[in-house]
Amino acid sequence: MSDQRIISQANLVYIEQNLAMLRQHAQAMSHQLNAVEQEVEVTRGELEKLISEFLAFVREDRKMKQLQLAETRIVKIRQQIEKEFGHHDEVRRHVLGILQAADVQLIRRETMKTASEELMMAAPRYWLAPALVALAAWIHDDPTLANRAVAEALRRHPDKTCLFFALICRRAGRYAASLAWLEHYFSLQTPKALEREAVVLVDGVTNGVFGIEARARTQEVFRHWLDTLSQDPKFRQKQLSGWMKAFQSYVRQPSDQQFPYLSRYSPTWPQLQKALAQAYLHQEVLADFQRLFEGPIEPAPTLVEQVDALLEKLVSHFDEEELSLRREERRLQLIIDHEGDVDIAKSRFDQESQAMQHRVDFGELLSNAAFHPESSHASIATRRFSIALSRDWAQRAHANVTAGYRAQCPRSIEVHIDDWVGSTTDGSNEGELIESIHQHLDSILADHLRKNRLKVVDWVCTAVGFASLVSTIWDGLVGVAIGGAALIGFGIRFARIRQRRKSVIQQVEQARPEYEHALRAILADVVEYRRAYESADKQADQVSEFLESLSSTDFIYSGFDRNRVILT
Amino acid sequence: MPRVILGGEDPWARKRESTQANYAAISNPSTVFHRLDDRRSTEYVRALSELDLGPGVNLAEVVQSIIEKIRAELPDIELSHLPSGIVAKCYLGAPYEVHTLDLSGNIIRHYKTFEPLPEHLEVARSLALHPKYAFIEVYADALRAVMKSGEVAVVKR
Structure with missing residues (x-):
């Protein structure tokens, strides 16, 4: 009996010492792990920063290279335009030169005639060369040559020639002749396939270039074109x-x-973000349209200057032979304008490319004038007129876009905080959600405690240990060894489980206020989101009212007319 | 947009009649579909906005009358192209939120908040609750949100 007591005391001290050492080792290991984890976090942060800096550098480098390339290419394209179509420019300059020289009677008729005939030879196939000869012949009163030259110009390009002489006749104050040219132009057109220069006609109407009669007739034609096109559902x-x-x-x-x-904790965020982005479009549209429609348009000081500006536009921007090179020039210019950002430039070019098609229908012409004034060469007055004339489509499209995002905006917003899932519509169910969070954490706690408790095997070990120690009375050292090992095992497991349970309880109790805080912040975001969405969405009515107030007749300038229109 | 001032004729009635006459002669399906996007009449909007029926109303009669109104509003549209249901905000008060007219089953039903609608009508719920729209017509390929003014906004599905 005395031997048994001595061994037992010695073993217990030994077990306690080992347990204490194990605890110390575990703590030391835990500290080391924490330190390593912190270092990994720091390294990861630095690595992410490095990656983002590297990507930014690559992007910048690519942009710089694209910019340099575009700058080099645009010079080549311009040289090619100059080489292939430089003589067109000379003819163009001569048109306004001859007109203005004739106004002030500073050059001899012979000089005018010779210059125009030389250009006729220098610019084969170009429609403006015979038109220039006709103009010079008209000025020096040679009807035979003028008629022949006009016939040739009409053969080369009837549409442009008609518009050209309609403007020239208007410049000379010959209203009936101008209207006759316009009538001929209309007879050549089909609203489904207008050439791009038709925008000059719209410009002429909106900027008050044509006389009262021609303006009324043109508006009538526009209405007829739109009615004709509207019969086609595809249009x-x-x-x-x-x-x-x-x-x-x-x-x-x-x-x-x-x-x-909201963006961090809600899987519904992408839909919410999309709906809000679309709801914001009303304020953007309103601001843009108000900017466009606000303020008077400064007309040219005289009708002659206004007509000259249109003539210059007509002869400079709409020649099909140059179109492919002009398109490339525009693409490169957009890359330069966006400092080498090819993606933005491409997206902008794709939008504009519709405005650079050879033929467009009248609806496209109006849309291009409204949204791509640079590439369609539309004036501000024409932009206003085009939007007003397209009002019905604009209203319908706006109503459809608005209904589209309203239908998509989620009513119920799902929230995930770790494994907890809840939902709210407007953030008003805070109490209910907090209760749900506590129930969730309680169930996690219960689950972990259930997993971290002594199991049957532990109690069996203990029983075996005690039984072995008791049996040492008969079996000696073998029983002591088995019993001691079983009890040590039990002791280690017991300490570990107790530690784990304590840690789980501590973690769950720490998590409760954190969850509550996150939930309150999410609900505050939900309230703010709904407020921002409703406020943005309400502006749809302002856009509708604005579009409703537009009338195309309000955007036609009549300041050059000395006569009054009498309405009966 | 023309408005009725101090009563008088519905300014859109004549245009609608002429449009209906035009479409009646057209057999092109895409044209027929565009007909569905046209403005609805005041009587039609009023009739379909009054589905908040209390007790003591003969539902079968109401449903029949509404179906007749839809047929009268869209006379040139084949039965298969008519809406499969109507969803509108319910004004019976809490807990009711929306009501539906299921044209396939000829049933009017009121739904409480968070009570799910049949799958083909649920998509129209958010729109129906928006104060701008009188009711939503649900089609196989689109939703048509009809405003109180009769204007139609189309949402492709």
């Missing part, structure tokens, strides 16, 4: 899609930082 659909696309181009993505908790 209606195309116009509607075009306007919807135009409105969609105003969509700006809201930043994740605007609603940081």
Whole structure:
């Protein structure tokens, strides 16, 4: 009995010492792990920063190279335009030169005639060369040559020639002749396939270049064209899609930082973000349209200057032979304008390329004038007029886009905080959600405690240990060894489980206020989101009212007319 | 947009009649579909906005009358192209949120908040709750949100 007591005391001290050492080792290991984890975090942060800096460098380098390339290429393209079509420029300059020289009677008729005939020889196939000869012949009163030259110009390009002489006759104050040229121009047109220079006609109407009669007739033709085109459902659909696309181009993505908790904790965020981005388009559209429609348009001081500006536009920007090179020039110019950002330049060019097609229908012509004034060469007055004339499509497209995002905006917003899932519509169910969080954490705690308790095997070990120690009375050292090992095992497991349970309880109790804080922040974001969305959405009515107030007749300038229009 | 001032004729009635006459002669399906995007009449909007029926109303009669109104509004549209259901905001008060007219089953039903609608009508719920729209017509390929003014906004599905 005395031997048994001595061994037992010695073993217990030994077990306690080992347990204490194990605890110390575990703590030391835990500290080391924490330190390593911190270092990994720091390294990861630095690596991410390095990656983002590297990517930014690559992007910048690519942009710089694209910019340099575009700058070099645009010079080549311009040289090619100059080489292939430089003589066109000379003819163009002579048109206005001859007109202005004739106004002030500073050059001899012979000089005018010789110059125009030389250019006729220098510019084969170009429609403006015979038109210039006709102009010079008309000025020096040679009807035979003028008629022959006009016939040749009409053969080369009837549409441009008609518009050209309609403007020339208007410049000379010959209203009936100008109207006759316009009538001939209209007789050549089909509203489904107008050439791009038709925008000059719209410019002429909106800038008050044509006389009262010609203006009224042109408006009548525009209405007829639109009525004809509107009979075709495909045209209606195309116009509607075009306007919807135009409105969609105003969509700006809201930043994740605007609603940081919602974006972090809600899987519904992408849909919410999309709906809000679309709702913001109203204020963008309104601001843009108000900027466009606000303020008077400064007309040219005299009718002659206004007509000259249109003539210059007509002869300079719409020649099909130059179109492919001009398109390339525009593409390169966009890359230069966006400092080498090829993606933005490409997207802008794709939008504009519709305006650079050879033939467009009248609806496209109006849309191009409204949204791509640079590439369609439309004046501000024409932009206003085009939008007003397309009002019905614009209203429908706006209503469709608005209904589209309203239908998509989620009513119920799902929230995930770790494994907890809840949902809210407007953030008003805070109490219910907090209760749900506590129930969730309680169930996690219960689950972990259930997993971290002594199991049957532990109690069996203990029983075996005690039984072995008791049996040492008969079996001696073998029983002591088995019993001691079983009890040590039990002791280690017991200490570990107790530690784990304590840690789980501590973690869950720490998590409760953190979850509550995150939830309150998310709900605050939800309230802010709904407020921002409703406020942005309400502006749809302002856009509708604005579009409703537009009338195309309000955007036609009549300041050059000395006569009054009498309405009966 | 023309407005009725101090009563008088519905300014859109004549245009609508002429449009309907035009479409009646057209057999092109895409044209027929565009007909669905046209403005709805005041009577039609009023009739379909009054589905908040209390007790003591003969539902079968109401449903039949509404179906007749839809047929009268869209006379040139084949039955298969008519809406499969109507969803509108319910004004019976809480807990009711929306009501539906399921044209395939000829049933009017009121739904409470968070009570799910049949799958083909659920997509129209958000729009129906928006104050701008009187009701939503649900089609196989689109939703048509009809405003109180009769204007139609189309959402492709």
